[in-house]
Amino acid sequence: RFRKIMSNKGGGDPNEFARRFLEAALARLEAAGEDPERAGHVAKELGRQVVSFAGYAFCKAHSASFARESFESAYWKAHYPAEFMAAVIEERGGYYSTAEYVEEARRLDLELLPPHVNAGTLRTLGFTAGAPAPDPAGDAGVPPLRAARPRGRVRIGLSFVQGVRQSALDWLADAAARRPFVTLRELVERARANGAEAPRRYELARLVRVGALDDLPVDGSPEHGTPARSVLLGALATLWQDATGAKANAEAFAPLAWPAAGDASAILRARGRLELEGLGFSPSLHPLLLSPAFRSARAGLPSARDLAARGEAVAGTESVTLGRMELLGVKVAGKRTRTEKDGRLMSFITFSDETGIFEAVLYPDDYDRLARRLRGPGPFRISGVAKAELGEVLLEVKGVAALGGGPAPAALAPPSAGR
Structure with a gap:
């Protein structure tokens, strides 16, 4: 009762x-x-x-079940972060988009690897450093781990590659599990020999673009060098034409504008753009870093991590104004609501940058002025007044400007993040 x-x-x-x-x-x-x-x-x-x-309480049994789940999740995240984040990513989003869970894995100091045709599975798999587990792709035909990080690694599953038939992905996983692909030529020949279930030429092109054939030599041993994705795409068109006599689709095999071999940062951005287009997120880098304006805009501005540190410094204070600030970010979650008093629209938004996330609010007057500027995930330059309550910081947004230059597919922001 x-x-x-x-x-x-x-x-x-x-x-x-x-x-x-x-x-x-x-x-x-x-x-x-x-x-x-x-x-x-x-x-x-x-x-x-x-x-x-009574306004927010659950019954005791309901509360207990959530408490147990929270405790178990905290344990797995603390002790097996790679396996935990791989499972979360494989769920394809929840409150946040898949892209933001990928970023959380990066913040946990996990090495993120793109899908690969030699993985032998469609699932995203993680391996925490020191855990007695095999590499998800085995030892043969898999790109070597680069700059391995101390906490472990996560390889994104092939099932995330967009625009490739499920039957083709299944064939790749089964074929690689039996015998890893050694060269691009061999992959084309095996695909052609296995008929309709194997990947078609446009599907192989999509796989190249997202990095699923990275470090696979065109024809010969890996010691001869590992080609860039632009080289692989051009070679794929030639190999397909040689194998079938059919001319490659011009759009699928359009040449990629690829940076010079020595420009590591430009190559990383090029990889990130292709991954963002073909996966909906980038294992290579945060989408904010894809904007050409990012480097100059970042100078002198606080990050999400800096903002959190400011809040922690006043955690013992019930309420304090930290001052006016500008931050950079992409929108990863949000919710519109109406005020109880007069029913006016306002919005709560979560933004993400390369260091973390921060929370923001647009009260009715600011919502009326700025909501149109916040359509889509961004990237944005956000200004406002930061306030902390018991260490938790909320940015009251007073200004918004597009940072520009960074691709922002809809996959970056879940449906709830609309204006």
Whole structure:
């Protein structure tokens, strides 16, 4: 009956319940020798807390089940971060988009690897450093790990590659599990020999673009060098034509504008753009870094990590204004709501940068001015007043500008992140 009353589902009058609670509490406090004035104050405060708790409380069994799940998740994330994040990524998003869970894996100091045709599986797999587990792709025909990070690695599953038939992905996983592909030529020949289930030429091109054939030599041993994706794409068109006599589709095999071999940062951005287009996220780098304006815009501006540190520094203070700030970010989640008083629209938004996430709010007046500028995931330059309550920082947005230059497919932001 108490649960029904507190959840407004019948069972009695809430006001009558509050009166009875107050009388009983006062009687028990006074019987315990409490000062009558203090007893009245304590009883009223207890009643207020009970009524307030009813606004968001779960039943005990429901709360216990979530507490257990939270504890188990915290354990796995702390001790097996790669396996945990691989499983979360494989779920393809929740409150946040898949892209943001990929970024969380990066922040946990995990090496992120693109899908690969020699992985032998369609699933995303993770291996925490020091854990006794085999490489998901085995030792043969897999790109060597580069700049391995101390906490482990996550290889994105082939199933994330967009525009490739499920039957073709299944064939690749099964074929590689039996015998890894050694060269691009061999892959084309095996695909051609296996008919309709194997990847078609445009599907192989999509796989090249997202890095699923990275470090696979065109024809010969890996010691002769590992070609760039632009070289692989051109070679694929030639090999397909040689094998079939059919001219390659011009659009699928369009030449890639590829940076010079020595320009590592430009190559990383080129890889990131292709991955973002073909996967919906980039294992190579945060989408914010794809903007040509990022480097100059970042100078002198705080990051999400800096903002969190400012909040932690005043964690013992109930409420404090940190001042006006500008930050860079892409939108990864959001929710519109209306004010209770006059029904005006406002919005809560989560932004992400290369160091973390930060929370922001647009109150009605600012929402009316700025909501149109926040269509799509960004990237954005966001200005506002940062306020901290018990260490948690919220940016009250006062200005928004597009950073420009970075691709921002819809996959970066879940449907809830609309304006």
